[in-house]
Amino acid sequence: MSHQSKPIGGVTLIKKISILLLLSFFIGSQAFAAAPTAESVQASLDSTWVMIATILVFFMHAGFAMVESGFTRAKNTLNILMKNVLTVAIGAIIYFFIGFGVMFGTDGGGFIGTDGFMLSGREDIGFFVFQSVFAATCATIISGAVAERMKLKSYMILTVAMTALIYPVVGHWVWGGGWISELGFVDFAGSTVVHLTGAVGALITVLFLGARLGKYQNGKVNVIPGHNIPIGALGVFILWFGWFGFNGGSSLAADPTLVPMVISTTLFAASGGIISSALYTLFRFKRIDPSLTLNGALGGLVGITAGTANVSLTGAIIIGLIAGVLLVEGVTLLDSILKIDDPVGAIAVHGICGIWGTLAVGLFDSQNGLLYGGGASLLGVQALGVLAVIAWTSITVGGFLFIVTRVSPIRVSQEEELSGLDFAEHGSNAYELKDTVLEPDVSSSPFGSDLVERLNSIGTPSTEEPLKQRNSI
Template structure:
């Protein structure tokens, strides 16, 4: 019982760290966007956490962990509404004594909300709040748990041997594919492209964005460290080492490649490089050597620089770089398991199959949700609302009422 208590305390600490990541996402998103949309972004972030947890209680947890029967196709199943602890839920018999049933629910619930937060940043400054809230309810309540069940719930991809330790694909790419579709259907912000060329629209607080990235890095100690699902000394410490090395390598290489390409030391590229490294290592943090982690992070950092310019080149407007960080580095990290994993059973082909399955499911489902919203209630604010700011028009508030900057 002492071991269960130790494991459970570690898992609760990790749950708190993953919860704290929402502060990081909020700071990053408001920092990289304009002052006039701050309240709007914060409102969306708070909505995602609160409603996400309630949805996960109502049905998400049992949709994600339905207990697929032997011989089941492992695609979709449901264990019923609400949650009630099984007889062994608070004993060492549950989950190999790694944690209790209640901790299991709460830890996984923190992950569920993250997928929609990724979309929030990508659609910032021009999406109506109502349709975004409807999208969040469907995507977090239904799409994410079904996708999660395929691997973490023991579904068909798990049976096939697909590996995603903490969610490079299951969390980050699931959010990233939806962000890609949303940005495409929304269109770019006014002034982002002039004569076909992308224009920089600077964020209003780079210090806040920097704080956000550092908070996210701290939160990743729980995101990856908790995914060991116990306080196993060797695995938790290895996981934290690979996580931090990949983050560091991602940041340094992104800054370096960005300097070579653009001849300036771009802090935002440095920050997104750190996040790219973190997303990249998340799929295999427990099965990598420190050297492999540095390589994976470094490649993710280089990918960020080229991915951001590629997203601009195809006329997609992603204010915070969510598609480059979460989608493209998420795909890279998942495939990297098939290249660098210390477990010979992890193969590139199976990892690629998993990526393709999630791509198809998330692209189709997010398109159906957002396209339907676009054709019925509309998803884009008016030109006047966009120019004057969503804070004033959708919330009737100002984030900094005594400190108004002149904005163009």
């Protein structure tokens, strides 16, 4: 009697699993091989472009840090760098928790967003992160204007207020479906929403702080020169580079027609601002002023930001040319006449040029502008929006600082200001001149102690011979 072998149960089980795995590979291949649709490709391109623009706008903060530190004195460099770094970090997180919901949440009476806090119910995280770097940009405008005399902790508290409520409310009015947008207000990338809001906040804060020691003495305006203009120039180029993302990314799509036009108008307006500020300073002061010319580039960029998608290339050049002249006159007005001490010219760049850029849309908009036969209605709406933002920001920042100053001063002491905020607030210095230029033993140095004193006082105002006003930034 013959015996036929029976399959072992374990072997049969292994064969079944192997067949199932093989089938799953075919099924998976079919799923991953699905052809992409035109819509999915376009969505991917749009998302990629917005993320690239987000990175460019983020990199602008390096430009702000370089401009502000280069245009101020060496003894405050670390403090300025810390303000810029902390602004990005604190601003992004506060905007996530509160600001984004206030700005883009469900409209509440045309005034404020009412939901979407911590991205609750929102899936557009790419849009959020792009807007978060914008919020930090608005807040950091204040940093340069208050440089060399404001306490770091006071500045941080103000940054929280700006990114949680003050800026987001303005953003809701214009970009979040609020009352100003319903009137037809045009601000494509933020001449008013970002730049004017930050500049008004800076102006109010400077009025609370007062001028730096030695800036205005005996009726004279003393120049307090920046310690490193080449670093400031590098910062301007970084800002210009990042601005292509600032304006171009505001399209929120990789539009092959719109994006190149936006980048072109951005380039031309900045170029116009440089040329006009250089020539105007040559005409007015008999020499080209480097610091004002550098700021002229930023003035042109701020000026075009509102209408960058709505004006022609020629219109962009004209807007930039006018912005450069307004920048020079704005710095002169604030510094020499109104005695408002702004070390980097932030109020003139972002405020005066921001107003001009917003109003310029009413003139140069190729569809509805006054110069194109569209009448004065758009210009009137633009002016109303500017006034509303100035009023809101002035009242809220002023009220906030009034409360804060009742609790604690926001300005450092006279001794701390004279010694420099680097040492007073951080216990360190950005530069060690004695270690790198002189021998450790000063008394035996061939340079002598007089040179040591002069090196250590680089960038400090002279009380013996006040310098003639030279339209410092």
